[in-house]
Amino acid sequence: MPITRGLVARDLRVAVENKEILKGIDLTVEPGRVHALMGPNGSGKSTLAFTLAGHPGYQVLSGSATLDGEELLELPPDKRAKAGLFLSFQYPAAIPGVSVANFLRTARMAVRPEDLNPAKFRKLVFDKLDTLDMDPAFLGRYVNDGFSGGEKKRLEMLQMAIIAPKYAVLDETDSGLDIDALQSVGRSVNALRESDEGKDIGFLVITHYPRILKYVPADVVHILIDGRIVKTGGPELANEIERDGYDGVRDEAAAARA
Amino acid sequence: MPSGVSETLATLDFTPTAATLDRVITFLDGQGDGAASDTALRCEALARYEALPAPGARPSRGWKYDYAALKFEELRWTSGRIEMATIPSRPAPRPRPVEAGDDVDRPALATENAGGLFFVGATRVDAPSNVDPRITVVPLTESSKHHFAARLAGTLHEIVDWRADKFAALATAFENCGAFVHVPDGVQLDTPIQIVFASAPDDEAVFPHVVVILGKDARATVLERHVGEGDSFTCGIVEVHAGDGAELDYAVVQQTGEAARIFFSRDARCERDAQVRWHLAELGGALARTVLGAKLAAPGARAEVSALFFNTGMQHVDLTSGADHTVGPTSSDTVVRSAATDRGQGRYVGNIVIRPKAHRSDASLRDDALLLSKHAHIDSIPALEIAANDVKAFHGATVGSLDEDALFYAGSRGIARGEALRLITLGFFEPVIARFPGAALRDEIRTSLDGKIDDATEIDL
Structure with missing residues (x-):
């Protein structure tokens, strides 16, 4: 199997204190590219960050996270940094x-x-x-x-x-x-x-707010709501959030799931 | 005896009894240097030792050591001196056994000093030394006490309250070595005076008595070291008198062997605008008990205490510090950092007394303890007694374990858990180390703490 270059999450499900926060994340950050992950408070953004880095308080229920093909989830935090x-x-x-x-x-x-x-x-x-x-x-x-x-x-x-x-x-x-x-x-x-x-x-x-993306322009923008990436698009997606907030995307996602 | 000459060496089996004291006094009287020992004082001190309770029956929480169980088997009481042709000049990187005839890598006086004394057990090693001609650094013996009686008056046996402390009383009764340091008015020294106590290869009971007197506006640093790997029992007192405007840094680096027991009572009297800064690093020994005090006797006087201990293995450290504000305005600042791992046990009692006349005084006491294993224990017992109004008094204490957030943070930077633990633990001591005099001494303490982390067998939770 060819090695996928990138920081890759596949069906990543994570709980904190037995409460499921991330409900299946699929995401690939390629070398040299900027991906933005946006979402309202409580959507699971920081949970993803801490899970990738190996914080002991986060319990991985399923899925994988690899860095240029190397599985991170089995490694202690320092080995992930070394990777x-x-x-x-x-x-x-x-x-x-x-x-x-x-x-x-x-x-x-x-x-x-x-x-x-x-x-x-x-x-x-x-x-x-x-x-x-x-x-x-x-x-x-x-x-x-x-x-x-x-x-x-x-x-x-x-x-x-x-x-x-x-x-x-x-x-x-x-x-x-x-x-x-x-x-x-x-x-x-x-x-x-x-x-x-x-x-x-x-x-x-x-990020919660799009303003950092004015200084660090994103190639790809993902919207995370309630532990799922509900929408992925180009930089224009950040402008949409800035204009309309998360409600529009949230309603869209709810409608799609119904 | 190697290149040296032995003189007036006495050796007795030690027990803390009147029978042993009789033999001690007989020996001292027989020295024939014209100065009779203070028999009455020694006898009274032994009586106090017998009458006083063992320290620490007071609220002691988890502290388990019982001083009543202290054993004095197979210890020798010795007094005297030997001469050596070579200058012991280099501090050893780590404590090691010391023999009187062994002049290679001996833990001894650092090359930079304004004078010093070197003891193996209670035996003074009499070697050439480069004492600054303006100051006095001499062994404290019956004859030097007699010779310097006028200068010592008011200080000798007057600063440490030996009548109130069992082990200060024991030290007074059986005193067998010591030093007298006098820095006259206006003399300011750039390099430290060093007093080194190395343990003898066979077990000794050593009772040092150090007296330091600083004249008006004098400045000095005294470094008291304890090194060697013998199973010694050391019980001493240090008395400091800082005259008007004088400044003294008194640093103690205790690196005795792992079976050694070492007790000290150190106290200072600070006159107008005088400052005494105690620095204490308890790194070695099986059982170390230290009482550090300062009496702020006149307006403008200031005391600082910077103390650390790190108990590994079975080490016990029992530390008491006190600042006595008798008048105002006076100030004191105490910072203590302690850690324990394995089965290390520690106790810190911090006393601040602000007496009725000590208006406008300022006292700060901060102690933090770090526990690195399940079986380690440290008690923190602050006691503030404030009898004056319009004073500032601060006290803060914590007992905690390593900060998991900091460990994870360091881990996320590629620093493995063991290395992160070392970094954070060494950092924990830094506020105290930073107050020690001299970059070389600070580095030496960091290295020693680093070595203790290596030696610890259980250092995680």
């Missing part, structure tokens, strides 16, 4: 006492143990800081400890740029960001996509 998956958290955890610099280096070494001497690593970090408009003083602070919402999201983008994964899931990266922060997130994603390391990254951009 090439990156999750940008909606609410990144703080790690007090661990400096950003130390954390970045440890993460990069874990995912790509082969490369970068300290001087090159330093240059990489400073280049990426520059792209993100981040003060180098950031490096000496403890990971997400006392960070503002915007600072946390910038650190997520910094980590993504430094790890340069094969596939990145951005979970509500736009939530709680002001327009400046959103622009710098957009700049960072686009700069990464234009770089040699980043041009083949496949993105799954999870």
Whole structure:
């Protein structure tokens, strides 16, 4: 059987505390493409993100999730990251006492143990800081400890740029960001996509609101409602949601199922 | 004896009894250096030891160690000194057995110091040392007490309340080694004074007494180290007097062997605008009991306590800290971080006393404990006693396990669970480590904690 390149979910059903949240997700994010996953609160967007990343609180009932053909669901979170998956958290955890610099280096070494001497690593970090408009003083602070919402999201983008994964899931990266922060997130994603390391990254951009897609244009838009992808289309689908909200799509889906 | 000369070494079988004390006093009186031992004081101290209850019968929650069960079998009481031709100059990377004749990789004085003393058991190793000529760093003996009697008055036996603590009383009764450090008015030292206690290869009962006096506006750092792998019993006291405007960093790095027992009472008196900063890293030993105190005796005085312990295997650490605000305005800031895994047991008692006259004082006490295995246990027992109005007093304490969200977050970055656990655990101690003096010392503590994570057999929940 040929290997399907991409981040692929097949009939993925997931429960949290015995309540089924995802009711059969089929989705393929190809290398180099941007897929948006949009949906109202409670539709299961973050559940998909955490399930892909391997959070222990999510119980997979059936289906599969593969990364360039490698099954992810059997792997612990760190092995999934090593396979090439990156999750940008909606609410990144703080790690007090661990400096950003130390954390970045440890993460990069874990995912790509082969490369970068300290001087090159330093240059990489400073280049990426520059792209993100981040003060180098950031490096000496403890990971997400006392960070503002915007600072946390910038650190997520910094980590993504430094790890340069094969596939990145951005979970509500736009939530709680002001327009400046959103622009710098957009700049960072686009700069990464234009770089040699980043041009083949496949993105799954999870969002409630379409506004992030103005900065990170999607090739494909999926609408998730009540644990199912009810509609898939081009970028115009995001505009439709912006104009009409989720009600139209929800009614359409209900009618189709009836 | 190797290149050295032995002198006036006495060796007795130790028991905490009047019979042993009689032999101790007979030996000390027979030294013939013109200074009679303070027989009455030692006898009174032994009487206090016998009369006082064992510490910790108070509300102790999960703490199980019973001091009444303490055994003193096959311990020797020794006193004296040997001379060595070579300077013990290098700290060993990890604790190891120390023998008096062994001068390779001996845990000893770091090269950078303003003077220091080195003991193997209670035996002073008398080696050339580069003491800053402006200061006094001498062994505390009956004769040095006599010689420096005027300077020691008001400090010696006056700072630590040995009449109120069973083990401070025991240390006073059987004192067999120690140091006197004096930094005169206005002298500010750039490098630390180091006092190293290495355990002897055969089991000793060691009773150190360290006295540090800082004159007006003097500044110094004292580093007290405990190293070696002998099954020693150490019971000591440290007394500090910081004169007006003086600043002292007093750091203790305790890395005794895994069967060692080590008890210390350390107390300080801070005069006007004086600052004493206690730094304590309890890393070794089977049973460590430490009482750290500071009396803020005049306006502007300040005390800081930064303490950490990480109990692995069967280690027990029992730590009490206290800040006594006798007048105002005075300030104190206490930060304690403790962790335990395997069957490690810990107890921290944090006392803050703000007396009626201590108006406008400011006290902060923060302690956090991290439990890394099912059988590990740490008690946190804060006690704030506030008798003045218009004061600021803060207290916060937590006992918890590792943050699963942080572990998952690190995992999602490719960091395997074991490595994430190490990272987060080391990070947990960082707020205390960051307050220790000197980058080299801070790194040494990080390395030692890292090694303890390696040695832990059960470090997950």
